Amino acid sequence: MKARVTITLKNGVLDPQGQAIEGALASLGFSGVDSVRQGKVFHIELAETDPGSARENVENMCEKLLANTVIEDYTVEIIN
Amino acid sequence: MKARVTITLKNGVLDPQGQAIEGALASLGFSGVDSVRQGKVFHIELAETDPGSARENVENMCEKLLANTVIEDYTVEIIN
Numbered sequence: 001m002k003a004r005v006t007i008t009l010k011n012g013v014l015d016p017q018g019q020a021i022e023g024a025l026a027s028l029g030f031s032g033v034d035s036v037r038q039g040k041v042f043h044i045e046l047a048e049t050d051p052g053s054a055r056e057n058v059e060n061m062c063e064k065l066l067a068n069t070v071i072e073d074y075t076v077e078i079i080n
Numbered sequence: 081m082k083a084r085v086t087i088t089l090k091n092g093v094l095d096p097q098g099q100a101i102e103g104a105l106a107s108l109g110f111s112g113v114d115s116v117r118q119g120k121v122f123h124i125e126l127a128e129t130d131p132g133s134a135r136e137n138v139e140n141m142c143e144k145l146l147a148n149t150v151i152e153d154y155t156v157e158i159i160n
Binding site for chain 2: 006008018021024025028030031032033034035036037038039040041042043044045046047048057060061064065066
């Protein structure tokens, strides 16, 4: 069973990397870019075969290691 | 219009960061993790209102700046 975890900065948290990319896109001639926010994605392969407990397990991983929940949000998608 | 760009290492490209996370998960007591691969995600807000040209525009951004297409794959999702 596969899980995709997406970790993004919470709204309101400054994202200097995203702003740098926004500036670089503008200087390359891409117009009409209103904002860029950067985050992380993890593709995790699990031995677990039950979607419910796979999700619970991955959410625990996010809380304990993958995300800094003070400034980051996470979403877990279970892909069969 | 919003776009979500996901950038991951191509299969076969070594991912030391993913391996480090896999090791850290194991040492935290999470068993049954077969592999972890890390990637990047960009949330881009565009002024463009046509989904087709928004996608084309974002794919160009990936080719020119966001992804290193020698070692990375990218996927573009257009979210209304």
